[in-house]
Amino acid sequence: MAISPVRTTSNQGFSIETIVRTLRSVLDSQQVPHTLHQPRFAGREREYLVDCIDTGWVSSVGAYVDRFEQELAEFTGSKRVVAVVNGTAALQIALKLSGVQPGDEVLIPALTFVATANAVAYLGAFPHFVDSSQQTLGIDSGRLVEYLDEIAETSSCGCINRVTGRPIRAVVPMHTFGHPVDMDPLLEVASRWKIEVVEDAAEGLGSYYKGRHVGTLGRIGVLSFNGNKIITTGGGGALLFQNEEEGRVAKHITTTARQPHPWRYFHDQVGYNFRMPNLNAALGCAQLEQLPKFIVAKRLLHECYRVAFASVPGVQLIAEPPLTQSNYWLNALLLDEEFATQRDALLDATIKDGIMTRPVWTLMSRLPMYENCPRMELPVAESLEKRIVNIPSSASEK
Template sequence: MFDSLVRFVRDQYGTNDFIPLHAPVFSGNEQKYVAETIESTFVSSVGAFVDRFEHDMQAYTGSPRAVATVNGTAALHIALMLAGVKPGDLVITQSLTFVATCNAIAYCGAEPVFVDVDRDTLGLSPVALEAWLEAEAYVDADGHCRLKRDERVLRACLPMHTFGHPVALDALLDVSKRWGLALVEDAAESLGSTYKGRHTGTFGLIGTLSFNGNKVITTGGGGMLLTSEALGARAKYLTTTAKQPHPYEFVHSEIGYNYRLPNINAALGCAQLEQLETFLAAKRDLAMGYADELAGGDLQFVFEPEGCRSNYWLNAVACQDLAQRDALLKATNERGVMTRPIWTLMNRLPAYQHCLKGDLSTAEWLEARIVNLPSSVPPLGCT
């Protein structure tokens, strides 16, 4: 039933071997830069490549400040702290996301509230957000958004750019502002994606990126905060154990976090970032190839939202129903072509089953139908 799709994928990668969902490509200065860190002996939290990686990412994204961290979840944890999220607070997010989004909320002692997504973006719906707030919340005299039932504070709104497809940022910013919510962007999957010509992660109070091994570019692990100069300075301080500058004394004025990105990882990131535009062009060609291959068939390719440019981190299709989804997953994986379903909804996980939620009918529809297809940058000459 899916023979043509399997053949297409194998043609893209020019192999009959196992094809992973998303593998890194190291075709530039990776070995050179990593060797430089080894020769310098500055392989840990101090070194020139950390500064360079941050500055290069500022230039690429247009963010006033970029702060590197050991992984994307650490970046999101600090982002929520900087947004004022405190123990007992609520943070509105989407149930259709990777678990790290919710875990970062929990690290702050807060709880997620799950609101539905839009089918065209796969991300948090501003219409569903507004409807839930009108039904469940109010803004007090001090401008705090509170839950009607028990007065708990709703502190932030945390959308995630699913598979690199930007959410409806203008509308989400408008709703968040009117309801007194800080907008924090989980842009872990969307490096290279733009909304109306501007890079994701630069619209809200803070945005965060991930450089895990399966992302468009990788540092092995790694993450980044994108924010203002002032919040960036605070983020740098908190992620470097809250140590006060001093030639030799160890003075830490508050609880800090050892979330620093090692120099050896940053070296890898600098080399990867030099190739990002090449990677993005190849991934776009692959996405359009999938779209052409699937046109007119049962599987509906997931395109970038109108007015956006997606990095197409993970290509996705919507199946007709759960049965077709499972048949696709079985047929491809048995033949050595890795495909994966979208995540189990967060409100179904034991850690978050008790959390507040709105109507999640669109998220549930997508959960039963979405499948990710192999999305690595194809070898040169195979596309």
């Protein structure tokens, strides 16, 4: 990953006490305990929610849903946005619309939140795990090219895994903690192998790759508005489309596939009840108004961490990769390899001090339901798994 330029090269003197003290020096002393990520409701949330209650438009249809979708489209530069109940449902629909069928394989990073893998499994497909890049924490396209050359072949049905005989239908780059994946080489690999690209940008609202919003570079992108994300709708997600017609189909199948009619109930396929309720969208509209402010606060918090940790030995603060702008949804420390064994002690010490920290997710390839799924060698993901510690990242800390 890109490492902040200001730091010592010394690995001597690693000290948990120093790290705790450094975290404390950056964080707002009024806010103990310091959570990892706290939602902030400082705008028109109450006003919009009361409006929903007063007008009776609290459920799955309403003006706030349309407005939220439109404003998200403008913010991200998408042709069409469809708001849904959560990011996991959005991923499931995105993969389905990309042609993923039962028995297919979908390439996903081993280092991700479980929702990425679950969305694949819900479709009866198999997650196929890919290693991470040190630079971005996301899929390593260079290694993926070599791997596909080894195990895959193209046929009239697209890319086939020669080992399992199954089609490899899609790849899901995930923008870890808001840091964009290096998309250009990934798009090139996908195009060469005829694999669809669905971006898991659940953590990436407000992040840009070469000036383009994440989630708009592949065929379909996905956002999450869970309570821990940069903006929240309580629970919620969205699909980002660059193709109007595909967006229209998504809206149809996420609203029970009911054909529009003043009174007739006619559903033309097995649809999903995944639409976002108006109440949640109202919260989202108020949150979206504050998003630019949240991004400034989160980037400022990162800058304060960067300066504070510059001379702390044994750890590096993870920074945005070159040519990208991260929303810094979650800041993270990376312990030097030789101090990985100190990670649990660091977690215990910080939590005891009222500073919430968390290790990164257990690799998907280690979870019981996915341990037999195909994978490439995962040395980088395995190393990152042992060394990443997320630290408090709320916009309200600054």
